[in-house]
Amino acid sequence: MSTHKGKNASPAAEGPLFLQSTARTLRVLEVFAQQPRPLSIAELAAAAGLNKSAGQRIVHTLQAMGYLDRSSEGLVPGKKTLYRAFDFLRMNALVESATPVLHELRKSVNERVDLSLLDGPDIVYVVRLQSKRETFSATLVGRRIPSFCSSGGRAMLAAMPEEEAMRILEASDRTPLTPRTITDIPKIVRKIGEARRQGYATAVEESLLGEIALAAAVLDINQRPVAAIHVAASLSEWTEEGFRQRVSPLVMEAAQALSHSYKRG
Structure with a gap:
């Protein structure tokens, strides 16, 4: 199991209520902040500190939910990510x-x-x-x-x-x-x-x-x-x-x- 933590991880990341599976999923999306280009599953998994199997499952789930899209050059953030930014701004x-x-x-x-x-x-x-x-x-x-x-x-x-x-x-x-x-x-x-x-x-x-x-x-x-x-x-x-x-x-x-x-x- 990966123990990779983001550079801005808070002390709450060590607590009993912290879901590592959710954190791993969000880290996949956060990879694009440092590598703003289309990426392969292997690149996303490696940058997020995941093994290939976990990376494949997370990418498949994010694609199915619209948070990742596949372009001709690789995976990119999906339109659903914009919806969440809209939610933040309007609220x-x-x-x-x-x-x-x-x-x-x-x-x-x-x-x-x-x-x-x-x-x-x-x-x-x-x-x-x-x-x-x-x-x-x-x-x-x-x-x-x-x-x-x-x-x-x-x-x-x-x-x-x-x-x-x-x-x-x-x-x-x-x-x-x-x-x-x-x-x-x-x-x-x-x-x-x-x-x-x-x-x-x-x-x-x-x-x-x-x-x-x-x-x-x-x-x-x-x-x-x-x-x-x-x-x-x-x-x-x-x-x-x-x-x-x-x-x-x-x-x-x-x-x-x-x-x-x-x-x-």
Whole structure:
């Protein structure tokens, strides 16, 4: 029996209520996060830490239920995976409250506006309102990037107690996403401190070359960060200082408005 565990496995994975069979099935779907291409049964099984027999049974079940499809080049996620993302978004009160706030911000800045949530050491984008030009990955809901090199991640880390933020940094995979990604913890801590003083965080070409991003944290009634609002733009059209001056008050105002709305909800 495989004892493979995902990198984000929680302590509950050791408890008596934890179903290893369910975990193995979900790990098969999670393989595509690290290998975003069509895969064979053998590749899926190996990447999920399963033997060939278990891999075949799980793949067959997921295909039968619509969570895996077979393309001409191999197995890919099925359309049913989109249905579960839709369920998450339509049942999330924060996403519902954020949508009108984000649309108003998008009208004001005329640049891409995103909403992200913190998930372990990463952020995940749950709303993305596009600008006039985008790379493909920047258009997709569900994209994950490490919090340490994201403006939204830094904004949320800045709203936490320092000890908690440090634990997240130390648990992060600090592999650089671009040549400009800051991976040194003392330098990241200084960026988080800057965000704490200013009320917003920035990231310049740290997750995408040519892009500047600025974000502020959305807080719950206990002043805990629950999300971040980002604005991202091209350095071919903005200087860093000009972007900060124009965008930071609008982003902070939007984050504050959503924080108040979320508290009332």
